[in-house]
Amino acid sequence: xxxxxxxxxxxxxxxxxxxxxxxxxxxxxxxxxxxxxxxxxxxxxxxxxxxxxxxxxxxxxxxxxxxxxxxxx
Amino acid sequence: xxxxxxxxxxxxxxxxxxxxxxxxxxxxxxxxxxxxxxxxxxxxxxxxxxxxxxxxxxxxxxxxxxxxxxxxxxxxxxxxxxxxxxxxxxxxxxxxxxxxxxxxxxxxxxxxxxxxxxxxxxxxxxxxxxxxxxxxxxxxxxxxxxxxxxxxxxxxxxxxxxxxxxxxxxxxxxxxxxxxxxxxxxxxxxxxxxxxxxxxxxxxxxxxxxxxxxxxxxxxxxxxxxxxxxxxxxxxxxxxxxxxxxxxxxxxxxxxxxxxxxxxxxxxxxxxxxxxxxxxxxxxxxxxxxxxxxxxxxxxxxxxxxxxxxxxxxxxxxxxxxxxxxxxxxxxxxxxxxxxxxxxxxxxxxxxxxxxxxxxxxxxxxxxxxxxxxxxxxxxxxxxxxxxxxxxxxxxxxxxxxxxxxxxxxxxxxxxxxxxxxxxxxxxxxxxxxxxxxxxxxxxxxxxxxxxxxxxxxxxxxxxxxxxxxxxxxxxxxxxxxxxxxxxxxxxxxxxxxxxxxxxxxxxxxxxxxxxxxxxxxxxxxxxxxxxxxxxxxxxxxxxxxxxxxxxxxxxxxxxxxxxxxxxxxxxxxxxxxxxxxxxxxxxxxxxxxxxxxxxxxxxxxxxxxxxxxxxxxxxxxxxxxxxxxxxxxxxxxxxxxxxxxxxxxxxxxxxxxxxxxxxxxxxxxxxxxxxxxxxxxxxxxxxxxxxxxxxxxxxxxxxxxxxxxxxxxxxxxxxxxxxxxxxxxxxxxxxxxxxxxxxxxxxxxxxxxxxxxxxxxxxxxxxxxxxxxxxxxxxxxxxxx
Numbered sequence: 001x002x003x004x005x006x007x008x009x010x011x012x013x014x015x016x017x018x019x020x021x022x023x024x025x026x027x028x029x030x031x032x033x034x035x036x037x038x039x040x041x042x043x044x045x046x047x048x049x050x051x052x053x054x055x056x057x058x059x060x061x062x063x064x065x066x067x068x069x070x071x072x073x
Numbered sequence: 074x075x076x077x078x079x080x081x082x083x084x085x086x087x088x089x090x091x092x093x094x095x096x097x098x099x100x101x102x103x104x105x106x107x108x109x110x111x112x113x114x115x116x117x118x119x120x121x122x123x124x125x126x127x128x129x130x131x132x133x134x135x136x137x138x139x140x141x142x143x144x145x146x147x148x149x150x151x152x153x154x155x156x157x158x159x160x161x162x163x164x165x166x167x168x169x170x171x172x173x174x175x176x177x178x179x180x181x182x183x184x185x186x187x188x189x190x191x192x193x194x195x196x197x198x199x200x201x202x203x204x205x206x207x208x209x210x211x212x213x214x215x216x217x218x219x220x221x222x223x224x225x226x227x228x229x230x231x232x233x234x235x236x237x238x239x240x241x242x243x244x245x246x247x248x249x250x251x252x253x254x255x256x257x258x259x260x261x262x263x264x265x266x267x268x269x270x271x272x273x274x275x276x277x278x279x280x281x282x283x284x285x286x287x288x289x290x291x292x293x294x295x296x297x298x299x300x301x302x303x304x305x306x307x308x309x310x311x312x313x314x315x316x317x318x319x320x321x322x323x324x325x326x327x328x329x330x331x332x333x334x335x336x337x338x339x340x341x342x343x344x345x346x347x348x349x350x351x352x353x354x355x356x357x358x359x360x361x362x363x364x365x366x367x368x369x370x371x372x373x374x375x376x377x378x379x380x381x382x383x384x385x386x387x388x389x390x391x392x393x394x395x396x397x398x399x400x401x402x403x404x405x406x407x408x409x410x411x412x413x414x415x416x417x418x419x420x421x422x423x424x425x426x427x428x429x430x431x432x433x434x435x436x437x438x439x440x441x442x443x444x445x446x447x448x449x450x451x452x453x454x455x456x457x458x459x460x461x462x463x464x465x466x467x468x469x470x471x472x473x474x475x476x477x478x479x480x481x482x483x484x485x486x487x488x489x490x491x492x493x494x495x496x497x498x499x500x501x502x503x504x505x506x507x508x509x510x511x512x513x514x515x516x517x518x519x520x521x522x523x524x525x526x527x528x529x530x531x532x533x534x535x536x537x538x539x540x541x542x543x544x545x546x547x548x549x550x551x552x553x554x555x556x557x558x559x560x561x562x563x564x565x566x567x568x569x570x571x572x573x574x575x576x577x578x579x580x581x582x583x584x585x586x587x588x589x590x591x592x593x594x595x596x597x598x599x600x601x602x603x604x605x606x607x608x609x610x611x612x613x614x615x616x617x618x619x620x621x622x623x624x625x626x627x628x629x630x631x632x633x634x635x636x637x638x639x640x641x642x643x644x645x646x647x648x649x650x651x652x653x654x655x656x657x658x659x660x661x662x663x664x665x666x667x668x669x670x671x672x673x674x675x676x677x678x679x680x681x682x683x684x685x686x687x688x689x690x691x692x693x694x695x696x697x698x699x700x701x702x703x704x705x706x707x708x709x710x711x712x713x714x715x716x717x718x719x720x721x722x723x724x725x726x727x728x729x730x731x732x733x734x735x736x737x738x739x740x741x742x743x744x745x746x747x748x749x750x751x752x753x754x755x756x757x758x759x760x761x762x763x764x765x766x767x768x769x770x771x772x773x774x775x776x777x778x779x780x781x782x783x784x785x786x787x788x789x790x791x792x793x794x795x796x797x798x799x800x801x802x803x804x805x806x807x808x809x810x811x812x813x814x815x816x817x818x819x820x821x822x823x824x825x826x827x828x829x830x831x832x833x834x835x836x837x838x839x840x841x842x843x844x845x846x847x848x849x850x851x852x853x854x855x856x857x858x859x
Contacts, residue, residue: 024529057240
């Protein structure tokens with residue numbers, strides 16, 4: 001039952017994020033997908049250290065850079 | 074999940090072994106003050122919180138609370154243990170090592186996780202916690218309630234997302250990039266007002282006509298590269314004299330006087346502010362310290378740091394915000410000064426680098442440039458001090474003298490530069506500016522992407538907060554109706570109504586309690602409610618929360634919760650236990666003997682079990698159960714100290730018990746004047762009971778009903794001993810231990826006679842109103858009262 005509760009909770013945060021990040025989904029699909037994936041893993045419901053959040057921030061920004069360089073190529 | 078037993082060994086007040094056996098029923102445990110009854114609620118808290126007891130969290134209890142959890146007189150080598158068994162044969166064992174380290178074992182194994190998922194705030198309510206929730210600030214209420222409402226995970230998500238947004242801003246260096254972008258824009262704008270590629274292309278193509286023979290590239294990047302290379306080659310091929318002209322012009326463009334002036338102004342501005350701000354900052358810190366002290370008591374007012382008057386905390390907050398703004402302004406000035414210093418240092422280095430070029434150094438050797446050479450030498454010495462972040466006042470004085478000399482000589486030299494060299498330099502500036510346009514578009518793109526992520530995250534956080542608010546609002550509406558219903562049960566017909574939880578409009582992350590007091594809306598119970606009312610309210614909120622959601626299978630512990638309620642309100646709480654908590658296992662602990670006696674009579678024995686703890690004797694024995702349900706062990710424990718106190722204790726027990734018995738048996742008592750009716754003695758009750766019992770008390774024998782004589786004899790005996798011994802205890806003080814023991818025994822037997830010897834229930838267990846008969850559960854004893 002505890003597992004079910006946790007899954008429901010994850011879906012709930014994921015649902016909210018999906019509905020509020022629609023603009024990002026159009027502008028920056030990779031960043032959007034990464035955020036939604038993290039939400040589905042329950043990343044946001046648990047306490048995260050500054051380091052973990054910084055790592056995710058770097059990933060989000062690197063995705064954008066990679067995409068830009070791919071576009072340039 | 075009902076608790077079957079709680080066994081303690083050397084834990085808190087327990088000695089070698091103390092077992093609370095519930096028989097899976099609800100339990101009322103009576104124990105005089107200090108008898109050790111709270112050890113059982115402490116035990117469940119210890120297990121649920123994985124080895125912590127909140128009221129033991131203080132400096133004296135040890136790092137693992139070992140000084141509080143382990144019985145002070147536990148024999149060496151004995152590890153304290155807690156064993157809790159549940160219906161269905163599940164059990165949890167907790168063992169505490171001598172250093173306080175706990176270990177937990179469950180059968181089945183996952184039972185430990187299941188029990189440790191219980192929320193303490195919905196499990197145990199103690200006397201000192203009853204009103205605590207009511208008295209918390211609205212922010213504290215929010216923090217406590219959110220996990221209980223099952224929404225803490227959303228709050229955590231909102232916090233993580235906003236912190237992620239801040240991390241994105243930090244990692245991307247958005248602020249620095251935006252600042253750079255602005256500088257680049259300013260520089261490029263001089264040549265390309267709209268910064269568009271078409272304009273840049275057009276301007277460069279026009280310049281290219283003078284440098285490129287043949288086809289001029291139409292692609293911007295190619296044109297920039299080609300022009301750049303061509304102009305460089307042209308410059309390299311120039312004679313040293315022309316090179317010198319170009320370098321002298323560049324030296325002039327560094328605009329050293331303006332940069333020196335900007336730096337001095339910016340540094341003076343900071344110096345002007347720092348002294349006064351430091352003083353006020355210290356004052357703010359001192360007042361902030363007082364403010365923190367104030368948080369322990371009245372949270373609505375605080376002493377103003379500026380004028381010393383008492384002001385509202387929101388006004389104080391404005392003061393603090395104002396001071397913070399002043400600091401932010403100072404930081405901004407500091408940044409400006411740092412930037413000005415950096416710009417001056419950079420320009421000086423540029424000028425010194427130009428001066429090292431062969432074309433310039435030979436020119437500087439001329440006699441008429443002697444003054445310029447000396448000025449550059451002085452500036453160079455200052456620049457060698459790379460370890461310095463700032464220029465000293467002596468350095469600034471040297472710069473203020475040297476720079477005008479440099480500028481004067483450079484300007485004279487610039488005036489002699491031929492127009493062709495001038496054009497070459499101007500064109501090269503345009504090419505450099507066109508390169509900045511490319512950088513601008515890259516930076517712009519990066520900023521757009523970063524801002525997009527930040528905005529999306531901020532929007533996500535905002536949506537989650539909206540969701541928390543709307544869900545909280547829905548849940549607290551449900552709880553509020555429950556709180557109001559429970560409140561009405563404890564305080565019927567009182568002009569305090571519409572008790573509810575609500576979300577204050579003006580502040581985020583807050584929940585408070587509102588009510589209507591004599592028709593007037595009140596935003597907080599702290600404004601109008603008495604201590605007793607606050608305690609009732611705390612109890613109602615606890616019960617409403619305990620009943621919320623999927624918790625119905627969990628027990629609840631109520632530890633001395635009615636201390637500040639009078640008899641009438643205690644009775645209403647009893648009704649609440651009877652009617653509103655039927656689906657829950659309740660473990661109720663009380664030191665109130667009168668209430669315990671009422672509960673014994675009022676609560677049905679098929680659902681409720683009553684246990685009595687002996688008064689505390691010493692830690693080696695620990696808590697001990699009494700064999701008597703009638704609390705006579707309280708009297709027995711007093712015999713060694715004072716026979717008179719023991720006798721008076723017996724009288725109190727008999728007064729209360731017989732008042733309840735008389736009420737239940739509908740004994741007709743003669744009317745007395747005034748409040749005398751409320752102060753009848755056990756002697757009066759016994760006399761009336763004996764008198765009526767002669768006609769009304771019957772036992773079934775061989776299928777016929779016969780007057781039951783045995784109880785009457787025991788009641789008479791108790792009556793006579795109370796007159797002779799208990800009265801002496803009250804009035805003459807000349808009792809001996811043997812007399813008190815006789816009295817206790819007789820009274821214990823007398824009270825026991827109200828129960829059927831076969832089924833063990835009271836005579837008034839079943840009231841068959843239509844036949845005006847009361848009887849025990851098995852129906853062997855009847856009381857006809859019609």
